[in-house]
Amino acid sequence: MTTRQQTSIVSIGNIKIGGNNPIAIQSMTNTKTKDVESTVNQILQLEQLGCDIIRVAVLDKEDALAIQQIKKNIHIPLVADIHFDPELAILSIQSGVDKIRLNPGNISDKNKIKEIVTLCKEKNIPIRIGVNSGSLPKGMPLTAESMISAAKHHIDILEELDFHNIVLSLKASSIELSIAAYDLASKTFPYPLHIGITEAGTAFKGLITSSIGLSKILDMGIGNTIRVSLTDDPKYEVMAAKIILKELGLKQNIPTLTSCPTCGRTQIHLIPIAKQVEEYLQTIHKNIHIAVMGCAVNGPGEAKEADLGIAGGIGEALIFKKGKIIRKIKEENILEELKKEIDAL
Ligand code: SF4
Structure with missing residues (x-):
């Protein structure tokens, strides 16, 4: 695994980022904050x-005031995204926010910046x-x-x-520019970096673009x-970030799902089953490997690395563990039986 570049360590609520701390997954709500x-x-x-x-x-x-109520009902650190208005930053801090996203260069009143910094300290x-x-800024080349x-x-x-409790992001919609900017930033500044490819697109295009760039x-x-920015429900941002980090060996407590692409040998309705298993696995925070395969000819063999899997037969499926068949189940019971076995792992 690549050595992580060292940065300063920053606390966001009860989470520490930077240094050798785990890479944290972020997303942004798309509701009205006051709701x-x-x-x-x-x-x-x-x-x-x-x-x-x-x-x-x-x-x-x-x-800004809604932050007080939101904070009382959630368990993860909350960041307030503010543009230009220092009063909103001050109010958000007073409301108990854990971090603010703000560019001080966009605030003309120097006293207000001082006030924000004093409160943050x-x-x-x-x-x-x-x-x-x-x-x-206008006139600057896009480099x-x-x-x-x-x-x-x-x-x-x-x-x-004298404020150094800083996190930095340099987002570009071009992969090449993002990579160059983050590379240069890591060599220039000591601060932790929040990474993402901005305006990456809809779930389909955005996932591909973000996966290439972020990896x-x-x-x-x-x-x-x-953050995997997607024009979609933010749940897909979190799901995608988890997979990227797991596949790169940067996060462990996430299940891996392998499923076959289906072919003429597929004996069961595999696609909906695979999607339902995927959904179930989203809430499981264990380093397990599950395989959902379409046939018994290749299924158990192809997925022998999996801790648990199924391989479809006609109206039924075989459940296997580490490639070894343990029992046969009816097609309509696949999801329920798999869930039980997943919970027991
Ligand atoms: S596991 Fe079976 S059904 Fe799935 S792609 Fe391979 S051969 Fe086809």
Whole structure:
């Protein structure tokens, strides 16, 4: 496994990122933050799927105040995403948020920046500076160097106030630019990096783009928190991040599902079964390997590495463990029986 690049360590609520701490999975709610019930419900679902840190958009006072109620009902650290308005940052901090995402260079009132920094120091709240390729200052060429210089502008403001509780992100929608920017950032700044390919697209395209880009960045030992940005339900962001980290050997307590592509030998309705097993596994936080295979000719053999699996027959399936058949079950009982066996692993 690639050695992780060393950074400073930052606490976000009860989670530590940077250094040798595990890479944290982040997502962002797409509810209206002031709609506390919907926001809490979405966060609780994401928590169950394995989300480590959640961000909410703070657009106005009501959103900032809603943080108090949201915090009371969730269990993972909460980040407030604020653009331009220092009062919203102050109110979010007073409401108990665990981290703020704010670019100090976008705030003209220096006293307000000082006020935010003083509050963040008092409460040990980090600030994430987020540079996006799409919002570079006018006239700057779209290069990694420009993104670093934009980040430095914001970082300098905080460092001049002796504030170093910083996380940085440099998101671009181009994979190549993202990789170059994160590479340069890791060589320039000591701070933990939140990584992602921004505006990656819908679930289908976005997953492919994010997987390629993020795996390259992670392979360079870079990345302390990760977000897979998708134009879809944020649950897919968390599910995708888990798979990327598991496949790269960077997270262990996540099940692996292998399922065959189906072919003319497939004897059961495998596709819906595989999807249901996948859904069930989302809430299991164990390092187990499950195989869902379409036929008994190749199934147990092809999946002999799996801890547990099924191979379809006509109206029935074989359950096997480590490639060894243990019993036969009816097709309609596959899901139920598999769930029992998964729980017992
Ligand atoms: S496991 Fe069987 S059904 Fe599935 S792809 Fe292989 S041969 Fe086809």
